Amino acid sequence: MKVEPRAGVATALEVRGLSVELGKRPILVDVALDVPEGGWVCVIGPNGAGKTTLVHAIAGLVPRAGSVVLFGRPIEELGRRERARTVALVPQLPAIPETFTVEQYVLLGRTPHLGLLASEGRDDLEAVASALERLDLGWAASRRLETLSGGELRRAVIARAIAQEASLLLLDEPTTGLDIAQQLRVLELVEELRTARALTVISTMHDLTLAGRFARRFALLSEGRVVAEGTRAEVLVPHVIAEHYGARVGVIDDGTLGWAVVPLSGPEAR
Amino acid sequence: MSVPEAAVRWRLSARARATALGVVVLVAAVLIGLLVGPVRIGAANVFRWLFSFGNAPPGMSEQQALILADLRLPRVIVAGLVGASLAASGAAYQAVFRNPLADPYLLGAAAGAGLGATIAVAYGPSGALDLTVPAAAFVGALLGVGLAYGLGRSSLGGRATTSLVLAGVAVASFLTAVQTFLQQQRSETLRQVYTWILGRLGTTGWDDVRLALPSVALAIATLWAVRRLLDVIEVGDVEAQSLGLNVTRLRLVVVIAASLATAAAVAVAGLIGFVGLIVPHTVRLMVGGSYRSVLPLSVLFGASFLILVDTLARTVIAPAEIPIGVITAFIGAPFFVVVLRRNGGAGGLKKRVRSASGSPPDGREAA
Numbered sequence: 001m002k003v004e005p006r007a008g009v010a011t012a013l014e015v016r017g018l019s020v021e022l023g024k025r026p027i028l029v030d031v032a033l034d035v036p037e038g039g040w041v042c043v044i045g046p047n048g049a050g051k052t053t054l055v056h057a058i059a060g061l062v063p064r065a066g067s068v069v070l071f072g073r074p075i076e077e078l079g080r081r082e083r084a085r086t087v088a089l090v091p092q093l094p095a096i097p098e099t100f101t102v103e104q105y106v107l108l109g110r111t112p113h114l115g116l117l118a119s120e121g122r123d124d125l126e127a128v129a130s131a132l133e134r135l136d137l138g139w140a141a142s143r144r145l146e147t148l149s150g151g152e153l154r155r156a157v158i159a160r161a162i163a164q165e166a167s168l169l170l171l172d173e174p175t176t177g178l179d180i181a182q183q184l185r186v187l188e189l190v191e192e193l194r195t196a197r198a199l200t201v202i203s204t205m206h207d208l209t210l211a212g213r214f215a216r217r218f219a220l221l222s223e224g225r226v227v228a229e230g231t232r233a234e235v236l237v238p239h240v241i242a243e244h245y246g247a248r249v250g251v252i253d254d255g256t257l258g259w260a261v262v263p264l265s266g267p268e269a270r
Numbered sequence: 271m272s273v274p275e276a277a278v279r280w281r282l283s284a285r286a287r288a289t290a291l292g293v294v295v296l297v298a299a300v301l302i303g304l305l306v307g308p309v310r311i312g313a314a315n316v317f318r319w320l321f322s323f324g325n326a327p328p329g330m331s332e333q334q335a336l337i338l339a340d341l342r343l344p345r346v347i348v349a350g351l352v353g354a355s356l357a358a359s360g361a362a363y364q365a366v367f368r369n370p371l372a373d374p375y376l377l378g379a380a381a382g383a384g385l386g387a388t389i390a391v392a393y394g395p396s397g398a399l400d401l402t403v404p405a406a407a408f409v410g411a412l413l414g415v416g417l418a419y420g421l422g423r424s425s426l427g428g429r430a431t432t433s434l435v436l437a438g439v440a441v442a443s444f445l446t447a448v449q450t451f452l453q454q455q456r457s458e459t460l461r462q463v464y465t466w467i468l469g470r471l472g473t474t475g476w477d478d479v480r481l482a483l484p485s486v487a488l489a490i491a492t493l494w495a496v497r498r499l500l501d502v503i504e505v506g507d508v509e510a511q512s513l514g515l516n517v518t519r520l521r522l523v524v525v526i527a528a529s530l531a532t533a534a535a536v537a538v539a540g541l542i543g544f545v546g547l548i549v550p551h552t553v554r555l556m557v558g559g560s561y562r563s564v565l566p567l568s569v570l571f572g573a574s575f576l577i578l579v580d581t582l583a584r585t586v587i588a589p590a591e592i593p594i595g596v597i598t599a600f601i602g603a604p605f606f607v608v609v610l611r612r613n614g615g616a617g618g619l620k621k622r623v624r625s626a627s628g629s630p631p632d633g634r635e636a637a
Binding site for chain 1: 495496498499501502504505506508509511512513514515516554558559560562
């Protein structure tokens with residue numbers, strides 16, 4: 001609602017020469033990535049490839065070498081709060097303060113919009129109410145987090161990021177641990193938000209079929225490097241996946257069932 | 271959209287009601303503290319004395335007025351300040367260390383105060399002002415925390431809270447060792463230091479109010495002001511940073527404020543265990559974990575709790591007194607167990623944070 005379209009700026013995120021070391025171990029090596037405004041880029045790659053670190057680096061949460069430019073501005077030019085108004089993170093394993101109500105939790109998303117000692121005003125409560133409604137959690141506003149199911153909890157975390165009203169949404173494994181219906185629901189909500197609020201989305205995902213059906217572009221990370229980047233047809237192809245994941249897969253794309261990545265091993269496959 | 275907003279207002283008023291309850295309880299505690307004592311003064315006289323602003327009203331002896339003005343009133347005020355300090359500091363420590371067992375003495379405040387008091391008793395000018403010991407304890411507590419913070423911060427960059435807590439443990443052991451050594455050198459100080467550690471509200475006067483009030487007021491005002499940010503820290507350092515919070519700076523500000531309050535409390539009242547744990551956790555069980563409510567209510571209920579406990583301490587075996595720390599634990603522990611059992615067992619105290627990786631919340635299945 002409050003996100004104004006930024007005319008003339010085509011790139012939401014531009015990453016160049018990004019390297020991150022954690023405890024002297026190189027996690028990301030010379031990563032380059034471009035994300036167009038309003039796009040949805042999915043970062044894929046095997047476990048330990050550096051996906052989460054990349055997401056954290058984009059949010060300015062880890063020490064790094066190289067440049068991260070958000071909507072035309074280098075990230076180090078942004079203050080803490082301004083950065084948090086630009087990028088919202090939905091972490092892979094969010095810490096859940098169980099005795100908070102859903103609403104108290106989502107209200108945390110308003111932190112970067114409030115002065116240090118200010119308290120929430122009408123705008124903030126409206127942003128929270130609207131985020132809750134968007135994620136079908138209006139009914140749960142006064143429920144404690146400990147009473148929510150896994151899917152509801154995940155939506156509450158996303159609602160917090162939406163209440164943050166940032167233009168770039170980082171989703172680290174948003175569907176892990178959810179049943180198939182909840183996975184689809186979360187991703188459909190993200191897609192709705194992306195179009196309705198002109199959001200730019202960067203997600204990491206393990207389910208390549210879901211990733212291929214929702215994201216527009218893909219970056220394949222392997223051992224800290226971007227080894228393939230492009231559309232579904234360019235990145236999500238059997239030999240590339242086989243090479244970097246070490247798994248035999250097939251890709252089907254039929255007129256009625258649509259597009260899917262299927263495993264080619266296991267007792268069924270002879 | 272209007273439904274959640276209406277719900278917000280309703281809950282704001284629920285919080286206001288809890289606060290109103292806290293204020294009523296505090297006023298009642300102050301009146302009880304003024305009314306009860308070895309010398310019977312009578313409720314009517316106490317009220318008339320209060321409304322004549324400290325002058326002895328007709329029908330009240332000069333002596334009774336003095337007891338109220340110079341014994342009971344400062345004692346009630348100091349007990350309130352100490353209770354509020356310990357409860358608020360405990361709540362704040364539990365927040366910034368994300369540890370439900372953190373108490374105000376976690377970072378070496380107690381050991382520092384003990385050493386300061388010992389030095390003052392052993393080497394201070396004999397017949398010195400009554401304030402030497404509390405002042406030394408105050409300085410010792412702040413130095414203890416400063417040492418722990420300085421050491422804990424410079425080690426182990428990433429695991430900030432763990433290294434701080436461990437540094438606190440190390441500093442406390444070291445300071446206690448020094449204190450024990452000094453006491454052994456000057457064994458005549460043993461009794462005096464021990465009495466002080468057990469609580470010295472028995473000799474409280476206006477000097478103690480003057481000593482404690484500025485630090486306590488400043489510290490509680492600071493903690494009150496940042497209570498919304500304490501909620502943000504509940505989601506962990508990384509997420510709090512992603513929300514634009516400078517976690518390191520907030521932690522430093524909170525540790526300074528809480529230590530100031532704790533040092534003042536220790537200086538005027540000795541070591542009083544349990545208040546910093548029991549009061550915030552009882553409040554959490556009443557109103558949930560948000561510090562917007564937990565902090566203000568901890569201040570109110572902490573003050574009330576200690577005023578009432580001190581009233582008991584000086585009446586149960588009057589004219590002798592029971593050390594106040596003994597009563598806080600003696601009443602506090604069973605009371606806490608009752609509250610805990612009423613509210614669904616250990617769930618209330620266990621680490622209030624879990625991962626949302628999709629596994630069902632353990633609390634639901636355990637029930």
